[in-house]
Amino acid sequence: MSSTMNPPRDSVSSIGSLVVRFAGDSGDGMQVTGDQFTAASALFGNDLATFPSYPAEIRAPAGTLAGVSAFQVHIADHDILTPGDAPTVLIAMNPAALRANVEDVVTGGSIIVNSDAFDERAVAKAGYVSDPLRDGSLAQFRVYEVPMTTLTVEACKPIGAKPRDAERSKNFFALGLVSWLYHHALEPTIEFVERRYAARPLVVQANTLALRAGWNFGETAELFESSYEIPPTTLEPGTYTNVTGNTALAWGLIAGAHQAGLSLFLGSYPITPASDILHELAKQKHFGIRTLQAEDEIAGVGAALGASFGGALGVTTTSGPGIDLKSETIGLAVSLELPLVIVDVQRGGPSTGLPTKTEQGDLLHAMYGRHGEAPVPIVAASTPSHCFAAAIEAVRIAVTYRTPVYLLSDGYLANGAEPWRLPDVATLPTIDPAFRREPNHTAPDGTPEFWPYLRDDETLARPWAIPGTPGLEHRIGGIEKQDGSGDVSYDPGNHALMVRLRAERIAGIARTIPPLELDDPGAATGSRARLLVLGWGSTYGAIAAAVRRSRARGLEVARAHLVHLNPFPSNLGEVLAEYDTVLVPETNLGQLVKLVRAAFLVDAIGLNKVEGRPFRVSEVEQAIVDLLAPLTASKEAIA
Amino acid sequence: MTTTDATTATGDTPVALTTRKDWASDQEVRWCPGCGDYSILAAVQLLLPELGVARENTVFVSGIGCAARFPYYMSTYGMHSIHGRAPAIATGLAISRPDLDVWVVSGDGDALSIGGNHLIHALRRNVDITILMFNNQIYGLTKGQYSPTSEHGKVTKSTPFGSLDTPFNPLSVAIGAEASFVARTHDMDRKHMMATLRRAHDHKGAAFVEILQNCNVFNDGAFEAITGKANREQMLVPLEHGEPIRFGPDGSKGVVLGADAQLRIEDVDAAGVDALLVHDEQRSDPSLAFMLSRLARGPFEPTPIGVFRAVERPAYGQLVDEQIAQVRERKGPGDLEALLRSATTWTVG
Ligand code: SF4
Numbered sequence A: 001m002s003s004t005m006n007p008p009r010d011s012v013s014s015i016g017s018l019v020v021r022f023a024g025d026s027g028d029g030m031q032v033t034g035d036q037f038t039a040a041s042a043l044f045g046n047d048l049a050t051f052p053s054y055p056a057e058i059r060a061p062a063g064t065l066a067g068v069s070a071f072q073v074h075i076a077d078h079d080i081l082t083p084g085d086a087p088t089v090l091i092a093m094n095p096a097a098l099r100a101n102v103e104d105v106v107t108g109g110s111i112i113v114n115s116d117a118f119d120e121r122a123v124a125k126a127g128y129v130s131d132p133l134r135d136g137s138l139a140q141f142r143v144y145e146v147p148m149t150t151l152t153v154e155a156c157k158p159i160g161a162k163p164r165d166a167e168r169s170k171n172f173f174a175l176g177l178v179s180w181l182y183h184h185a186l187e188p189t190i191e192f193v194e195r196r197y198a199a200r201p202l203v204v205q206a207n208t209l210a211l212r213a214g215w216n217f218g219e220t221a222e223l224f225e226s227s228y229e230i231p232p233t234t235l236e237p238g239t240y241t242n243v244t245g246n247t248a249l250a251w252g253l254i255a256g257a258h259q260a261g262l263s264l265f266l267g268s269y270p271i272t273p274a275s276d277i278l279h280e281l282a283k284q285k286h287f288g289i290r291t292l293q294a295e296d297e298i299a300g301v302g303a304a305l306g307a308s309f310g311g312a313l314g315v316t317t318t319s320g321p322g323i324d325l326k327s328e329t330i331g332l333a334v335s336l337e338l339p340l341v342i343v344d345v346q347r348g349g350p351s352t353g354l355p356t357k358t359e360q361g362d363l364l365h366a367m368y369g370r371h372g373e374a375p376v377p378i379v380a381a382s383t384p385s386h387c388f389a390a391a392i393e394a395v396r397i398a399v400t401y402r403t404p405v406y407l408l409s410d411g412y413l414a415n416g417a418e419p420w421r422l423p424d425v426a427t428l429p430t431i432d433p434a435f436r437r438e439p440n441h442t443a444p445d446g447t448p449e450f451w452p453y454l455r456d457d458e459t460l461a462r463p464w465a466i467p468g469t470p471g472l473e474h475r476i477g478g479i480e481k482q483d484g485s486g487d488v489s490y491d492p493g494n495h496a497l498m499v500r501l502r503a504e505r506i507a508g509i510a511r512t513i514p515p516l517e518l519d520d521p522g523a524a525t526g527s528r529a530r531l532l533v534l535g536w537g538s539t540y541g542a543i544a545a546a547v548r549r550s551r552a553r554g555l556e557v558a559r560a561h562l563v564h565l566n567p568f569p570s571n572l573g574e575v576l577a578e579y580d581t582v583l584v585p586e587t588n589l590g591q592l593v594k595l596v597r598a599a600f601l602v603d604a605i606g607l608n609k610v611e612g613r614p615f616r617v618s619e620v621e622q623a624i625v626d627l628l629a630p631l632t633a634s635k636e637a638i639a
Numbered sequence B: 001m002t003t004t005d006a007t008t009a010t011g012d013t014p015v016a017l018t019t020r021k022d023w024a025s026d027q028e029v030r031w032c033p034g035c036g037d038y039s040i041l042a043a044v045q046l047l048l049p050e051l052g053v054a055r056e057n058t059v060f061v062s063g064i065g066c067a068a069r070f071p072y073y074m075s076t077y078g079m080h081s082i083h084g085r086a087p088a089i090a091t092g093l094a095i096s097r098p099d100l101d102v103w104v105v106s107g108d109g110d111a112l113s114i115g116g117n118h119l120i121h122a123l124r125r126n127v128d129i130t131i132l133m134f135n136n137q138i139y140g141l142t143k144g145q146y147s148p149t150s151e152h153g154k155v156t157k158s159t160p161f162g163s164l165d166t167p168f169n170p171l172s173v174a175i176g177a178e179a180s181f182v183a184r185t186h187d188m189d190r191k192h193m194m195a196t197l198r199r200a201h202d203h204k205g206a207a208f209v210e211i212l213q214n215c216n217v218f219n220d221g222a223f224e225a226i227t228g229k230a231n232r233e234q235m236l237v238p239l240e241h242g243e244p245i246r247f248g249p250d251g252s253k254g255v256v257l258g259a260d261a262q263l264r265i266e267d268v269d270a271a272g273v274d275a276l277l278v279h280d281e282q283r284s285d286p287s288l289a290f291m292l293s294r295l296a297r298g299p300f301e302p303t304p305i306g307v308f309r310a311v312e313r314p315a316y317g318q319l320v321d322e323q324i325a326q327v328r329e330r331k332g333p334g335d336l337e338a339l340l341r342s343a344t345t346w347t348v349g
Helices: A030-044 A095-104 A120-125 A148-159 A163-181 A187-196 A201-221 A245-260 A275-283 A297-309 A320-336 A363-368 A386-401 A411-415 A492-512 A537-552 A572-577 A592-600 A617-638 B037-051 B067-073 B086-096 B108-114 B116-125 B170-176 B190-202 B287-293 B316-331 B336-340
Strands: A012-014 A017-025 A047-053 A068-076 A089-092 A110-114 A142-146 A227-229 A238-244 A264-268 A290-293 A313-318 A340-346 A378-380 A404-410 A417-421 A475-477 A531-536 A558-562 A564-566 A581-586 A605-608 B058-062 B077-080 B101-107 B129-135 B181-186 B207-212 B236-239 B253-257 B263-267 B303-310 B345-348
Touching: A017 A030, A017 A095, A017 A163, A030 A047, A030 A068, A030 A163, A030 A187, A030 A238, A047 A411, A068 A095, A089 A095, A089 A163, A095 A110, A095 A120, A110 A163, A148 A163, A148 A201, A163 A187, A163 A201, A163 A227, A187 A201, A238 A245, A245 A264, A245 A275, A245 A313, A245 A340, A245 A386, A245 A404, A245 A411, A245 B336, A264 A275, A264 A297, A264 B086, A275 A290, A290 A297, A290 B086, A297 A313, A297 A320, A297 A340, A297 B086, A297 B116, A313 A320, A313 A386, A320 A340, A320 A363, A320 A404, A320 A475, A340 A386, A340 A411, A363 A378, A363 A404, A363 A564, A363 A592, A378 A386, A386 A404, A386 A492, A404 A411, A404 A537, A411 A537, A475 B067, A492 A564, A531 A537, A531 A572, A531 A592, A531 A617, A537 A558, A537 A581, A537 A617, A572 A592, A581 A592, A581 A617, A605 A617, B037 B067, B037 B129, B037 B190, B058 B067, B058 B086, B067 B077, B067 B101, B086 B101, B086 B116, B086 B129, B086 B316, B101 B108, B108 B116, B108 B129, B108 B170, B116 B129, B116 B170, B129 B190, B170 B181, B170 B207, B170 B287, B170 B303, B181 B190, B190 B207, B190 B303, B253 B287, B287 B303
Parallel strands: A012 A227, A017 A089, A089 A110, A110 A142, A264 A290, A264 A313, A313 A340, A340 A404, A378 A404, A475 B077, A531 A558, A531 A581, A581 A605, B058 B077, B058 B101, B101 B129, B129 B207, B181 B207, B236 B303
Antiparallel strands: A017 A068, A047 A068, A047 A417, A238 A417, A238 B345, A378 A564, B181 B303, B253 B263
8 A cells, every 4th residue: 555654665465364353451442443453444445344342341450351352353355244253463462461362363373462561460460370471372373572561651752751641552552563564554543543632632642653653663673574465355336434333223223214204213221232322323413313311221212102103213222131121112112003113232141141242132032022912023234334224124114014123233233343335325215104194084973083093904004193283183002992993992802803913014014025135056057055044133244254165165055144033024934945954043042043943844953152252254164064064975875 | 304303383373262072082081980080180171272272282191090091081192101101201202392282191109109210300301291190199090009109007908007118208209300390289179270280381391290189999088188178278288479378267377487497387376477488489499399398297287289399491302402403503404425424435446
């Protein structure tokens, strides 16, 4: 890449991809460092995917394993699907960061440590019995010891920064060094530093000096055999931005409301890892968005439902524990038949569980977690950028069918980032709220009247008539109501009818859902694979990459990914029936697998992981290989 | 961006004259015969035609309980929601539709037990809603368990040996929750109810009205000692803004603020008119209103009724809209295209 700052290199190797993990204390600024490295890679034109991981405690004790915060980024010259299974480079700012992450580093990988942080106390605090830099335990890695603290303090001397303050810039030293190693220009980071710390000129200076010192160290120290360049990816033409799942989701909600011509109302209560959606929407007030940080989760969803009654698009955002609390109100929304979007950014459970870690544990809750027969449509995002389209789809269903809709994301999508080719706003679907303005029924005496539960023949959706509309005054509630008139009714036959109508209405949404897309290269030529890998949500990247790798090994495997979990796309049953074996990887103990087994009587097999971490590509790949071995063997035997 | 606010506010259109009949729905009222709720319903249906508001712009939101059936009997927009949540639901509605008249109808169990959190937060935020809390000191709909306002030692089905809880004083709760309007009235006096509810309706922001209501099935006569026709004059202390607080035959008794900072009831003849506390509902400091709310330890001692507190504070929804306007002024209206490009972008091809 061309940069005024890049002097010619002695030795430059071109590599196809790189997985870097920055690890340090949660106070060391690893997330900022990772973010900046990502931003520079994106600007250079690499494809990338990121995976931040941080402790639940804001400031866990310094130097301990519990306090380690890490940020992994996978950058490549080709399109990639995951943040990478294992780092090829680990930057460890202290012994705890080394110990917490070294296990993941690929054999032969590089480890750059801040050697200043490896004093006896720190080594012991991290739980090492002997200094790992000295005891030979890192023999299978290339270890680079860099006294980052000393060099940073030294670099900041000219501006008179006290050592204690200067030290804080050591993450920028690390970033400067890694930037040299991988040919990233420093300018974007310097611009970022100037913006972010504008109010504190000394910090700007210190960070900039540290950054340059890191770069220069790489250039002059002759510690590294080579520097590396990852050529730009050939991405589809278009304008790109780097986006996290939470940001894309917030933007999708804005776009959905915009496309429906509705004002957006968010009732929410802060909760990890969903809060960033509230933060993002609160920033966008000029779109006319009203955000309410409610007194609790219940009030958040209640206020959203109240806003929907008034003709706004009511949305609530939360994670596991919040979902438990909102369930009663979601049941009310089912009964009231009003639009409502419930965003669940799933995290490890049960209870408080793993607040900052990912899990797909709430699918069955979204599906069944209400008393009574209370069906709710479910849409799940597959990748960080897909959160945008998934949010618009959730809005479409909610508004068109007058129903609460679950939009499932998870911690991995929420904080992970990837380049996103921006859609053409003009091509986004329009959504018609079709507010009822006129009476829809005639009383026996001939007077026109409004029946709130007189349904649309096609969608079975009820009319949405909002306060302020003269002549359509009506009362709705959680008590069972008479079909049509909406009057309170305890009639047994009517209840049976209403339960079935609500179920039919939700099932009928399938008519507007595109058929499940099948990725099976052999299908067109009549030689289908015998194994189908079926996924939903954030397992998308790992499954797609694993299938790609399996095919590269010569294995025949098909793949499909569900965005709609309720109702399913109408062709799902047919697709499943085509395969001898269906593998369903999920980061839970098997939830989708239960749903498809129950719905289609297929003997689907689960691949399950519940470590608070996403699948590694290799884990899914291994499962495919294991399943295909006997299948292939029998095929060969027949042949 | 052209977000159409889902608003059909009547604006300057004059509101057609209505009568009580226009505000009653076609649903059969199903409270127990003799229930105090009937007289409250009548007072509201008689008051609304006088307020010059339109049916289509009026919404009643309720939770669960006997009182919560109220919206079904009004020919307005209405929602009978879930237990305790009406203030939260009404908050979302009132914030997003400042053009509406939003009423919340609740009971002592609904508002102070299961929904206590929502009540206090709606009050502190000063959401533009009118909250009517029917206090009958009992759970009616679930057939007679003690409520958070039941007196200590209450014998009910769930407390056969007497309740052990200290009851809430609803007005003290409201005042403590920063309510800008707090009043009390009772189901035996339609005129007083209508006057009080009118004040509550006209108040900008959250208005809280405790309505002492007789549940003749499960807690009959709970307020008889103070609201009974024969007892009222002796036992109800009407609060009038700017007037000395006095009651009893010919105003023979009055409320005095002692040097020990305690409110006391004294004979006016002995204390002198000048010694009486002059009621100031607009006092920004809520301490006196709080003390007045605790003048009676229960409905067996002289009990103030009327408006305790009415101070001006911007309504929450108004602040929300002002903030949106300010941000719009600074950033211009929202532009989806620009939003998607608000972070660093790069172009390929
Ligand atoms: S139970 Fe009591 S409060 Fe409920 S309707 Fe009957 S009398 Fe009224």
